[in-house]
Amino acid sequence: MSSASKQNTLVIEDLHVSVEGKEILKGVNVEIPKGEVHALMGPNGAGKSTLAYALMGHPKYRITEGKVSFHGKNLLDLSIDKRAREGVFLAFQYPKEIPGLKVFHFLKNAYIARFGIDEGSFSSMDFFKKVKAKTELLKMKEDFITRYLNEGFSGGEKKRMEILQLSLLKPEIAILDEPDSGLDIDAVRIVAGGVNSLRGPDIGVLLITHYQRILNYIKPDVVHILMNGRIVQSGGPDLAEHLDNVGYEFAGAEV
Amino acid sequence: MPDTEYRYGFHDPENYVYRAKPGLSHDVVSEISWLKKEPEWMSKVRHKALDYFLKKQLPEWGPFLGNIPFDEIYYYIKPSERQEQNWKDVPEDIRNTFDKLGIPEAEKKYLAGVGAQYESEVVYHSLKEEWTKQGVVFLDMDGGLREYPELIKEYFGSIVPYTDNKFSALNTAVWSGGSFVYIPEGVEVAIPLQAYFRINAKNMGQFERTLIIAEKGSRVHYIEGCTAPVYSTDSLHSAVVEIIVKEGARVTYSTVQNWSKNVYNLVTKRSIVFKDGIMEWVDGNLGSGVSMKYPGAILKERGARAEILSVAMASAGQQQDVGSKVIHMASDTSSSIVSKSISKDGGRSSFRGLVKVVSGLSGVKASVRCDALIMDDTSRSDTYPYLDINSPEVEVGHEATVTKIGEEKLFYLMSRGISEIDAAKMIVSGFIEPVVKRLPMEFAVEMNRLIDLEIEGSVG
Secondary structure, three states, rough: OOHHHHHHEEOOOOOOOOOOOEEEEEEEEEEEEEEEEEEEEOOOOHHHHHHHHHHHHOOEEEEEEEEEEEEEEEEEHHHHHHHHHHHHEEEOOOOOOOOOOOHHHHHHHHHHHHHOOOHHHHHHHHHHHHHHHHHHHHHHHHHHHOOEEOOOOOOOHHHHHHHHHHHHHOOEEEEEEOOOOOOOHHHHHHHHEEEHHHHHOEEEEEEEEEEHHHHOOOOEEEEEEEEEEEEEEEEEHHHHHHHHHOHHHHHHHOO | OOOOOOOOOOOOHHHHHEOOOOOHHHHHHHHHHHHHHOHHHHHHHHHHHHHHHHHOOOEEEEEOOOOOOOOOOOOOOOOOOOOOOOOHHHHHHHHHHHHHOOOHHHHHHHHOOOEEEEOOEEEEEEOOOHHHOOOOEEEEEHHHHHHOHHHHHHHHOOOOOOOOHHHHHHHHHHHHOOOEEEEEOOEEOOEEEEEEOOOOOOOEEEEEEEEEEEOOOOOEEEEEEOOOOOOOOOOOEEOOOEEEEEOOOEEEEEEEOOOOOOOEEEEEEEEEEOOOOOEEEEEEOOOOOOEEEEEEEEEEOOEEEEEEEEEEEEEEOOOOEEEEEEEEEOOOOOEEEEEEEEEEEEEEEEEEEEEEOOOOEEEEEEEEEHHHHHHHOOOEEEEEEEEEEEEEEEEEEEEEEEEEEOOOHHHHHHHHOOOOHHHHHHHHHHHHHHHHOOHHHHHHHHHHHHHHHHOOOOOO
């Protein structure tokens, strides 16, 4: 690939990440171009979430080696909020509850920050309509936007809240950390439908999942298998199915 | 040295304006009393209170008060002999100060009556005509004493006697200004009564005295707010507020306190609540160097209820020692205390909550909840709950939480593109939301804005 086309690719090179002095990622290499959906699979403790947090810039995840570039910049030099404004988004496996912070107020501020909108020219009413349309799509309850952010939300509501943010903030690279965990099949369909509606040439997706199930609804272009802090195998969608049949241990043994 | 002449142009001989010498003595008290042309009984109370103040030691608990320069404080300043009724007649300098506080604008929308305290005296007072017709009285305390001496004599010091504590004694000795509010039976005052306070002279103390009497079935919301400029020398604010909530009446008293950080804010606020009456204190403490304030309610008769909501923010060099006191003296009374404190940049906040239930009661409910948010490792928060329950059939709930502003929460919000400062502001304003939402709209906005400014000063 030429360096010009890599502008629109998230390039992770030889990434080493430690948490509290313990090395979790031991040299990860992945390239996710816009327009593609990459599934990252692996057993518990492989380092899947660590990769997600490290890419977004969580202070507890220390980068000891490597580089992550996007738009010709080293993402690792940017603060968390600047990464988000660069178009990187993380849908959390366990979204945080923020007591007292109204969902609408939060969404509005995130939207303004993400797109660098001048508050004076921002129409809350138009934004409200936009949010409402999306909440209907995600089958969220009416009172949703007047509630406090994730406070007292059920697991399914929290996941939908993440997808709602995803669709409002229109990232160029979306990292989805186990968006299906803890969901029943109907909720998985809704979440997957939300993600699928965003697919297209303008977004690259890194979909982290432990199970193959969600991949029945969100078809990946590429599947990577992460074990013990390294990508041990990459391939097409059939790799996920294969994995589902043989299990991670066997996949690991193949390396 | 501060200007000894009055600066606003009322110093012609007929409008002689007095400014007391610094320091406190029986002479000063006599002069205050004489200048105010008070009844004999009030003068006597002042002198007795002064004796008590002089012999009473500083409290041995709570923040250190040994640096208050009692001898350098001016105990009485009278800015004007006039009581202004129209905004236009308020001297320009004073108007400018209020302009900066946004009062004229706010008045149009929200204020039906204004008691704006400037230096030690209320200079501006307006009261909607229909209230006058309803019999509602909203005067500065001096005016109240002139016009309603019998009422004041009956209630003054009945809830907070000068013997209550050293600072209630001080206030009783030198009080000036404050509000006198009387709501007749069955009258509901729809729009909050507001008073803005401002310390504006070097070394000047403010000792306002407020008395609110809500007759049977009446309803009123009184709002007190203060902002103050920063001075280099210490300043003392020591108010006393007494509220009488009669049968079935409901009084809400809201405060946003934002004194400059060199001010000692030592305030005694208490109410007595009769049958089925409701007292609500909503208290926001942002400013002052040292605050000691524990709004209280004495639930005197069956069915009386008290709700006390408070927010305190302690920044660098600040000690917010706040809390609540509720005394259940009758069966079927209930109380709820919710306190939120934020400590940052080495600030210290303490919560003291006293719930006392006397013996022989039944059907009493009390709940205390206090949450502390600590923004960094140099700040501190302490909780001192005192439950003194002497009846067996009492439902008491007590819950206290201390949280640090979570890295995780900041990370979550920042991952959406929100800057660290804005993320911190959102977490903090969310934290205090349960209390702030109880404030009237414009007050809630002001409160959030003040807290935002504080956070801007310390994050990033």
